[in-house]
Amino acid sequence: MATSPSHQLGEAIGDFFESAIINYLRPVISRKGYYLDYRHPRPARGNRREVIGTDLNGNKHKLDIVIEKGGSETEAGIPKAFIEMAWRRYVKHSKNKVQEIAGAILPLVEKYAKNMPFYAAVLAGEFTENALSQLRSQGFYVLYFSYSEICSLFESTGLSIHWEENTSESELQNIVDSFRALKEEQKNRLLQNFFTTYQDRLKKLADALCEALDTTVSEVVVTPVHGITRILESVDDAVKFIADYDEASMAPVLRYEISVRYSSGDEYMMKCTNKTKAIQFLNQYIN
Structure with missing residues (x-):
């Protein structure tokens, strides 16, 4: 069954966001001598795309980014950091999402407690302050980009991604089509604008992560x-x-x-x- 244009648009924005964080952190992690795992076919897990963590009770959790010590494409390493990312257009969905993130990560933090793993949530869109505070109170490093900030970022390439609940399907489809029609040059400019505009916040995330990885x-x-x-x-x-x-x-x-x-x-x-x-x-x- 075909997904709605609003769902397709949300997925496209989420994919960009995830790719941007991975591209920002990859060289940082590489310099530290660690391996950054993300959703892609990896020989160490039988070429499966999904990153899966298993907690002490045998429950499996889908993950976004796992940073491993001693890991490689062919060898599984020791998890030293977990980073989850989420995009939500509407506030009404934010509480469920942060609960979902906590439900996946905290059991893994418990399993690998002796390694003192770093764990973060990088969120974009509409999230309430209560939802963000809930994650912080559970030990998450929280990096948040508001919906208006993300809209402004895309507008820097001439693409408006603003929509409301009453936006028509045809209007949403036009946004999706425009998104998919972005040229490689525009995508690169969008990525660089993201890195430049939010350099301070991204650096604080990287610094906190590196401090945790340097802990001995x-x-x-x-x-x-x-x-x-x-x-x-x-x-x-x-x-x-x-x-x-x-x-x-x-x-x-x-x-x-x-x-x-x-x-x-x-x-x-x-x-x-x-x-x-x-x-x-x-x-x-x-x-």
Whole structure:
């Protein structure tokens, strides 16, 4: 079934927007020695186009951009950043979209928590301040371009993409046809205008991303916890037990408490019940 002109136009704008962010970040990521994955046939995933992430519960999530350490076209790497992009024409759709983004990314951030992944949402069109604040409160770096800003950007090439809910199908089709008729020179100018006009905002995104990618483990604190757990019936009994406890005696190790501290000031903690699990946990940080 053919899609409506408004849907086609939304897809065209979204595709331009996604391509622009990829083209801006690709050289930045390459200089850092990381791999930028996006929707395209990739041998590492059997030449499938879609970028798919799987969370701890086995649920699969479609993704826009994943930045990997040690990744290549033929080898899957370790996810270090997730960047989602979205275009929405109307405010009424913004809340559902940010919930969709959070629902896809946060389970993956949990899965790769030990890598301290960076995660961002790059949004364009009509989004409420509440929707943007919701993402920020969940730890997302949010980069937002308003609908009027995007309209002005396209007008710089002589193309008006402005439409309302009462815009006729024929008018929308004319916009779609004009969009598709843009010459390569016009597309390149549009891209350069985007980079120039929003240089400051784009650089802040790149800087925040690079800061996250540059984060390294600064120290590891290992605390072997000795002792036999006692369950006591009263506070007085607990006080007596602590007062009489011989700290010099070497009781069996209950667990290893490990704190991995990063150069950014972040910290990731794990409690392991035995040496094997503690070593396995730390080995994940050795690449």
